[in-house]
Amino acid sequence: MSAVTAPKRRFGGMYGGNARAIIERGFKATMTNNYLIILSGFFEPVFYLFSMGVGLGGIIGTIDLNGTEISYGAYIAPALLAVSAMNGAIYDSTWNVFFKLNFAKLYQTMLLTSLGPLDVAIGEITLALLRGGIYAVGFLTVMSIMGLALSPLAIFAIPVVILIAAGFASVGMAFTSYMKTFQQMDWLPLVMLPMFLFSATFYPISIYPEPIQVLVQCFPLWHGVELVRMFTTGVFTAAAWGHLAYFVVMLGTGVIVVARRLRSLFLR
């Protein structure tokens, strides 16, 4: 008899119940190869915080947030916190996944074992969100040291930021699962950069005309920025529920698309 017990049937053969092993493999691969590279993405929002928050903030002074005056640095810091979560999650779930999917053929190997596509989806998305989470915790630390976390509730920004990272990771991987060439991957910055610049990151979106505001509100980063800002400033509105719901739906949709896509790519 084999040393391995057969997993139960779950989701019609889509799930082997062992996504943990994929996460473990991810850690091992990172440790073997590129644990310094993993840090590089962390610094980008930190540099923005220094240059814009400290530099530009000195000129701008304070900003009005739903009736509360806060420093410019404290205004953009939570936005950059959301961005750092997004960056970590997106980097892992797009470029790394693209490589594993099209060059390393890693998922084919995983699917020769008792793992199913859902294990792969959950495992890889978790790795990406962990990276986003690590960036975010680091960033929150920097922010706190600089006195930019105004509310004691800022600590609860961590689970929120992890949810945001999860949303980005799952959609990032879903997107990548359709990409076949480097040229197609080049579309990514074309979405990411404007989203970064225009999502109430550096100024309130009320300066835009109505239709542009609506457009910005369709994109996930705006919801992330607004949500995180509530936690670090302590200025909450009921819209928080909407933002949370946005990320829950984003995560759920992403996981389902990825699992289906992996199934049609590798088990067709």
Next chain:
Amino acid sequence: MSHSVIRAVNLTKKYDDFVAVDGISFEVARGESFGLLGPNGAGKSTTMKMIASVSTRTSGELTVLDLDPNVDGPAIRSQLGVVPQEDNLDGELRVRENLLTYGRFFGLSRAEAGKRADELLEFAQLSDRANSKVEPLSGGMKRRLTIARSLMNDPQMLLLDEPTTGLDPQARHILWDRLFRLKEQGTTLVLTTHYMDEAEQLSDRIVVVDKGQIMAEGSPAELIRTYSTREVLEVRYGSDKNVSVAALIADVGERQEVLPDRILIYSDNGEQDLAEITRRGHHPTTSLVRRSSLEDVFLRLTGRSLVE
């Protein structure tokens, strides 16, 4: 539990309009060693993938270890060892880590996976490369590592898609020996190969496939008896003369195959045929009388030689 570990009835796989596997039916008994033999593009790998439940059949029935691959992929694969045609090792991990993580994918404990990894490194003669990266390994070493990896979960059934392609003769013989021992312990083997000697050594039963269909089925000896003669006479006259000479000696032996580099004459007495040809004044540059092999069966059935 039924006695067959694989049961395929009218198994069919289409890629869009192209039929890669065209309604094949076969059964494999527990502990049996079963070979799929066929030329390039015959549908061997596609069949293997369907058995490994990493490719979904288009129609027909397929049962593997009493389960349906369409819905029980993880459970089936937990009992399989799969050696794909192309090594797909994890280049981000080192040699031993490749085995370890693979074992962990099956849910083995770290201790168990570590123990098996060390045993299998020994078996694959890669113990001294345990901490090397995968990329600099030679082709044969990678193949051995892939085979070692397939044994991490101590499978009930091994699927080997051209397992020894790229191995040197010594490594092949060591692998055959090891596979033979696994078979003795009750492991079911399903293999595809281009090597006749490998098929004869390892398979209790063979199906010859071509263009997605089964052409013949039987033990190596049965196939040779049914589809070939006892002996084969090979004569060579040089590539420009083979065809013209063949026409003149067409009546010698039971059957003739003209290949670009030689003429094969099938009969029960090769020496006698050679004497007859020589008597007629057609002295070959070289000649050879040998026993029929699976290669001849293959040539007869598909009109092609196996190793292209």
